[in-house]
Amino acid sequence: MTAFLDNTLSGLALGAVYALVALGFVVIFKASGVLNFAQGSLLLLGGYLVAVLHDDLGFAGALAVAVLATGLLAGAVDRLLLQRGGPDPAAAPVQTIVTIGVDIVLVTELSRRIGGDLLSLGDPWGDAVTEIGPVTVADSRIAAIAVSAVVIGAVFALFRFTPWGLSLRAAAEDTEAAALMGVRLSRVRMLAWCLAGALAALAAVFLAAFPAPGLERTTGQIALKAFPAAILGGMASPAGALAGSLVIGLTEAFVAGYQSDLHVLGEGVGDVAPYAVMIAVLLVRPTGLFGAKGAVRV
């Protein structure tokens, strides 16, 4: 029973962090039709900035700068690189390929700087734990769940209640009709990229915090697990991204938690499990859990 609660909590914490990254995928896809393969390297950049800045600025200051800088860089990538031919959704496949190039450049430079080091982010939780009844939870995981819940709630409110959110959803439904209403497509898109970058930087903190050993050059690859989460949810649905992330997080935690009982499947099943779940769900619901209409861009 304790093991079950333990796995549930770490699954939720993992899922909450994946949700931050998956939400970034979804916001970008909805706004521009692009699959952003550079999301992982943006995450790594955010983590790296916190790691190098926290001595001078303190953790909170470093985090603020990292979130802001990563968001601005993501916006700049979209505005200056991807949108060179205008905010034309028909160019999305080409722009998707460009994000692979951006990813390679960023990852190469960051790997060169990080090398084989394990960087501490100087987060306030350290290796502290809290006892909740029979289970012991790392404080960093509680923080991950709490912060993600607040941030995701805020992002959903942005979608629902702000002119930007309405513009984004209208443009995702019908780009030309939205343009006729006076929606500035390129600006709406760029802001979506900024948001996704900021979310990635925030996620980096929790991915590098205890019980993870710290930030390493491969931390960005963890973002790839948010990819099946976003696809699972339906790619264009923020609610789907959240649900998909929790599914993936829980799957991973449980498979890892019961690894010893699953040894017939071999080592490292936990890493494969998210993709197995994604494929299983897509066999039943090809458009994802919430993707009935939204995933189709015409």
Place this chain on the structure above:
Amino acid sequence: MPQAPPQERPALHVEDVDVMYGQAVSALRSVSLTVPYGGIVTLLGANGAGKTTLLRAVSGTLRLHRGTVTAGRIRYGDTPLDGRDPVAAVRAGVVQVPEGRRVFAGLSVEENLRSGGLGLGRRAPAQVREARDRVFGLFPVLAERGRQAAGLLSGGEQQMLAIGRALMAAPRLLLLDEPSLGLAPLMVHRIAEVIREINAQGTAVLLVEQNAGMALSLADDAHVLEVGEIRLSGSADDLARTDAVRRLYLGETTEETTGGTAVGTADGTTTAPEATRPATDPTRDQGAA
């Protein structure tokens, strides 16, 4: 407040406009027309004549279709509109209702209406309320359906929503692209009444139609576009009496003209093969269900 430069009674002037798609396709050649303040002007023509292209040139969406205004000028009052983006047109008070309604199907009726004001940025709540009251006055059904997804409305209701959405930007000139398309005759009649009412409230209308009977009954002036050029221009009454228009757009044979009854609001394009609706028309006829 982001509005057009103050001018009391602006009119839309399209002067000798050429439009090209890509490098080679000439869609409009030397097209001129004027929509006076508070007037209704209709533009008739078959499929592919360039009617929608002209509206795109005015509303600034040509670029989305890789088209450009290569010659001539378009201005609304003192505001130049050729080569500008759609935001400029909306802010100048010129709003287009696209062909085929194009409501945001997954958004609620309420959100669709809210999206109509997006181009104007932040507005005083009183202004928004005024625009909304006007829309609900014209289309009470939209007030009842506020929370429903727009995609679940009938075709006629969607057309009302598309017009209502455009009116949320409080336009002084409304560009209507085939509002009768795919609607049942009864609903076409209703839309015609609404256009008349919107105009009576002081909004000018540029009406693009294939349903010439309806369009000519509403408009003050009319133009006939054929393969990118204006063929006929004049008052709507005069044009309705010319043989060519009667034959091609009102669906009358020459023998019948002595009887003199226009087909009116029914779909009056039966004898003109190039004017019939395309079989692939994606919109469904469910208007007055």
